[in-house]
Amino acid sequence: MLKKTVWKSLALAAVLSLSIGITAPASHAGSQTIQVYISADTNIQDLWVKTLVPAFKAANPGYDVNVTFDLHGDHDAQETAKITAAAVLHKDPGVDLIDGGFVTTLGAAGLLYRPTAGLLPNIKDVNRTVLAAGKGGIPYRGSSVLLAYNTTNVPTPPKTLDELLAWIKAHPGKFTYNAPSGGGSGYSFVQTVVDKYLSNADRATLVQQAAPDLESKWSQGLETLRQLNAYTYGQNGTYPANNAETLKDLATGLVDMGTVWSDQFSSALKAGTMPANIKVAQISNPSLTGGASYLGIPSSSTNRTAARILANWVLSPAAQNLIVSGTLNGFPVIPLNKLDPKATAAFTGVDIQNLRAGYLSANANDLKSKWASTVPGK
Amino acid sequence: MISLRSKNKEEGSRAVTRARPSFLGLALSLPPLLLVLIFVGLPIFIGFTFSLGFTKGPNRIISIIGQQIHVKNHWWGTFAAYSDVFHDSRFLGDLGLTLFVTVLSTVLVILMGLAISIYQRLIRSKQASVLVTLAIIPLFVPVVISAWAIHTFYGGDGFLRSFFAQFGISFPTLTSTASAIVIGSIWTSLPFAILMISSGMQGIPDALIDAAKDCGAPVARIIGHILIPLAKTPIIIAASFTAIGILGSFTIPLFLGPNQPTMLGVEISNFFGSYNRPQQSLVMAFIVFLAASGIAILYVWSNIKSAKESGRI
Numbered sequence: 184m185l186k187k188t189v190w191k192s193l194a195l196a197a198v199l200s201l202s203i204g205i206t207a208p209a210s211h212a213g214s215q216t217i218q219v220y221i222s223a224d225t226n227i228q229d230l231w232v233k234t235l236v237p238a239f240k241a242a243n244p245g246y247d248v249n250v251t252f253d254l255h256g257d258h259d260a261q262e263t264a265k266i267t268a269a270a271v272l273h274k275d276p277g278v279d280l281i282d283g284g285f286v287t288t289l290g291a292a293g294l295l296y297r298p299t300a301g302l303l304p305n306i307k308d309v310n311r312t313v314l315a316a317g318k319g320g321i322p323y324r325g326s327s328v329l330l331a332y333n334t335t336n337v338p339t340p341p342k343t344l345d346e347l348l349a350w351i352k353a354h355p356g357k358f359t360y361n362a363p364s365g366g367g368s369g370y371s372f373v374q375t376v377v378d379k380y381l382s383n384a385d386r387a388t389l390v391q392q393a394a395p396d397l398e399s400k401w402s403q404g405l406e407t408l409r410q411l412n413a414y415t416y417g418q419n420g421t422y423p424a425n426n427a428e429t430l431k432d433l434a435t436g437l438v439d440m441g442t443v444w445s446d447q448f449s450s451a452l453k454a455g456t457m458p459a460n461i462k463v464a465q466i467s468n469p470s471l472t473g474g475a476s477y478l479g480i481p482s483s484s485t486n487r488t489a490a491r492i493l494a495n496w497v498l499s500p501a502a503q504n505l506i507v508s509g510t511l512n513g514f515p516v517i518p519l520n521k522l523d524p525k526a527t528a529a530f531t532g533v534d535i536q537n538l539r540a541g542y543l544s545a546n547a548n549d550l551k552s553k554w555a556s557t558v559p560g561k
Numbered sequence: 562m563i564s565l566r567s568k569n570k571e572e573g574s575r576a577v578t579r580a581r582p583s584f585l586g587l588a589l590s591l592p593p594l595l596l597v598l599i600f601v602g603l604p605i606f607i608g609f610t611f612s613l614g615f616t617k618g619p620n621r622i623i624s625i626i627g628q629q630i631h632v633k634n635h636w637w638g639t640f641a642a643y644s645d646v647f648h649d650s651r652f653l654g655d656l657g658l659t660l661f662v663t664v665l666s667t668v669l670v671i672l673m674g675l676a677i678s679i680y681q682r683l684i685r686s687k688q689a690s691v692l693v694t695l696a697i698i699p700l701f702v703p704v705v706i707s708a709w710a711i712h713t714f715y716g717g718d719g720f721l722r723s724f725f726a727q728f729g730i731s732f733p734t735l736t737s738t739a740s741a742i743v744i745g746s747i748w749t750s751l752p753f754a755i756l757m758i759s760s761g762m763q764g765i766p767d768a769l770i771d772a773a774k775d776c777g778a779p780v781a782r783i784i785g786h787i788l789i790p791l792a793k794t795p796i797i798i799a800a801s802f803t804a805i806g807i808l809g810s811f812t813i814p815l816f817l818g819p820n821q822p823t824m825l826g827v828e829i830s831n832f833f834g835s836y837n838r839p840q841q842s843l844v845m846a847f848i849v850f851l852a853a854s855g856i857a858i859l860y861v862w863s864n865i866k867s868a869k870e871s872g873r874i
Contacts, residue, residue: 364835421737
């Protein structure tokens, strides 16, 4: 008798311990809590947690927003897999609104809720081409990679990519860009140098669709980058691991020039971690890349109505003012005349409406891989 | 047997019965065993089939998303992803660096661990204990913090370079080199090795050392013939744990190493995330897994040996 009870309780224990690992989180269908997933750097986390979410809750009483943050998009692949799997299985992915680089990938795969003016009234103010490029993503802010330079040592910065390359060779050890796999600012420099040798048609193709056939045309640009190994910081073909390290190298005076994200640079300037003698400028022919950041509402989300209300609010002038004037200094996606003139004063000199787009993620992944096998340490 | 039993009875204790193979014991160990099988064993098996090009079933989703996916063309799969990895110009450099850093760091960690433990065992002073306590402190510092600290110490604008610059000496920048990975690995691995080895040394009876001293044995002989052989098992355990830890390290090589070649832990993450090549990253993971298994066999062998010596099995 005793033995039987022991067996039963053991079986129960086994089942319980297994089920703890398997039990799926409870569905939140129709709830007023919007699950926001952010895959970005900490400045974007601050934008949502400290600025947008409190303002949204004040403007829309009754709604709550729960933010999940993934630093540098380390889990983009897993999250993409989770949302794809949820769509295939017709299950709620547990995420209602996504802010991250993989939104356009999801959009291209047809996994996003398509934004239309009927469902998102504020979208009428957003640039059509930028909206179309999102493939279902909702553009909500812009940023660009810029050339940062130390005004003490570089009174007049290079105006074109050719001038920049000449400057780098004339000043060994004074320029750097981070490894493309570690952050977008370094990636932008790599794509810009590679694009220098491509026709406009090829560039456009690489932005819009997966084009493995065009990748052989990168070799000339990659060779140019390899030759820079002897002239970039360290002069031994090593590069900073991520965006933050490039900013640190500029701030401490290790380098005089580097490529940086406009928003991260402005945030650092405001926070005082970037000295005032570092300034930014755009180069031309070709220019460094930039573009919109997109929000995505997974089509399988059961709470997409609430997510739409949040997305629509983010496109309102009130929210766009917060994005422009807060610590982020993002570019707005609606016309400047709808915004507070004081907040937009900082944009004189930078053309924020015509940003050169980065490659489609599949091509970008290949470029990162090719860079790693041909440039550093070679 | 009978006499033993009666002796026990005489002493008032209960009869000792031989342990029968019990299903209860098996059942008690079953839940954790099942957990390991289902949550560790099964994913490894599924991952292995994916690396061989099985893209259906549990591998369907990742096959939709990943790039450069090879689909099996034989009933057993395909080695195309393995061939990709072995023909990638990065891989041999990465493997070489990983093995070089693992072997060099492990040897240095064990040598330093031995030196400190032997010092503490032979010279039982307050200073020696303080030294061991100090050496264990890095155990309580998170790896990411220590990696950043080492980065700022040896970096281009770091303490060492700033210090030497005061005297007009240009000290080399060690960050972004294999040396920095070795320094970081030693920093993070040494405390555990010292804990293991010094506790092994503490268990050696004074009588043995005193007897050797009385016979006039020099210190070198005491170390080589008594201390090290008697602490062999903890030394092997420390070495295998250190080697496996360094083999799979990520934070230290990411922060302190060069972009390329890099250690396999970082390269696996690059292939999985940045380059979106899950199949190739799995292949590399299995290669690291194989190397770690080799070290694990050493560990198991040493455990069994010590259990036999002490009569436990």
